[in-house]
């Protein structure tokens with residue numbers, strides 16, 4: 201039998217057909233359902249983008265209103281979820297908490313498997329997706345209060361998705377400029393073709409399991425530092441560098457040790473990630489209007505991007521979305537370990553769009569492998585094995 205082809209990391213291998221988003225990694229372009237992300241950031245909201253991703257078309261005013269009302273209505277999570285969270289160690293990472301809490305939703309909103317009729321009922325799938333998108337920010341914000349010994353702050357139905365999250369994590373009336381920045385970040389993080397966590401969505405969805413397992417698995421995949429977890433690593437790296445003057449020496453040392461520069465490089469983009477450009481411009485603009493400080497970390501980030509691009513740019517390695525998102529959140533006073541959970545809150549929209557797309561034309565994922573192990577071994581009983589078998 202012919203040996204199957206193996207491509208490490210499945211680089212360039214198409215895992216599905218999809219009409220959800222598209223990347224031109226050479227030109228540095230990203231669109232959702234054919235709409236350029238810059239247009240969506242300029243004219244849309246996370247709520248509308250989530251519905252666009254799920255349904256494939258820009259919603260009517262009535263459709264958007266209904267979806268938005270649904271999100272606001274379903275923000276509360278059952279009291280039992282809070283009871284489970286009480287047993288989690290407060291020192292645990294919020295991504296670990298989110299993974300467990302979202303997976304636990306399957307027990308409180310049971311849906312072990314979807315019937316054929318349910319899988320074909322797009323309204324039913326939309327409603328399930330909407331509830332998950334609505335509840336993830338509440339879970340993250342509950343944890344932010346509970347881990348410091350406070351009671352969770354109930355969601356406010358009069359606030360939009362981004363503003364309500366800022367309210368729940370701080371207990372303060374959100375600054376509209378910050379709510380707008382967070383809305384921009386949520387739009388930019390909502391979807392990105394078949395990245396690692398979305399690939400996990402395809403695989404999990406293809407077994408017809410419930411969407412809580414699908415999203416739980418995706419959260420776990422996003423948490424890693426080579427993927428969504430890089431945004432926290434970036435801010436820790438900038439803190440470690442400490443000053444603009446130390447950027448060059450830091451880069452020299454990491455590159456000499458062949459260590460990665462966090463927030464740089466991408467499997468698909470061989471130029472600057474268009475989202476990094478929008479996030480940096482957003483920061484510059486807000487700083488120039490006095491909404492954000494032009495802080496030490498932002499100055500270090502700018503110098504870091506300049507020097508790292510000088511060295512790595514010729515290899516096609518540039519700043520990615522994780523490079524500036526963390527700096528923005530940091531400037532808004534959000535703790536570093538919440539950066540990846542915020543990414544997950546946004547990406548839930550794209551994940552659930554892929555869940556729906558997979559269900560619409562499903563075949564279980566079952567790739568093959570190139571076997572590299574032993575053949576035809578002779579079994580030796582334990583008493584007869586020599587020490588070198590240990």
Ligand SMILES: CC(=O)SCCNC(=O)CCNC(=O)[C@H](O)C(C)(C)COP(=O)(O)OP(=O)(O)OC[C@H]1O[C@@H](n2cnc3c(N)ncnc32)[C@H](O)[C@@H]1OP(=O)(O)O
Pocket residue numbers: 209395425426427428430459460461462463464465466467468512515517520521522
């Ligand atoms: C939301 C997101 O997931 S965006 C990505 C977030 N992740 C990061 O920022 C972590 C840092 N970046 C990386 O680890 C990688 O660039 C990834 C994981 C994003 C992409 O990985 P891959 O496409 O598999 O590229 P790979 O890791 O094989 O790198 C190819 C070459 O570029 C180099 N390279 C890639 N990224 C970096 C980086 N950030 N810093 C230094 N060198 C890098 C590698 O060392 C390798 O060099 P070599 O050919 O001399 O051995």
Ligand SMILES: O=C([O-])CC(=O)C(=O)O
Pocket residue numbers: 391392393394395396427467468520521
């Ligand atoms: O696409 C990827 O490989 C990583 C990702 O999720 C993103 O950049 O948003």
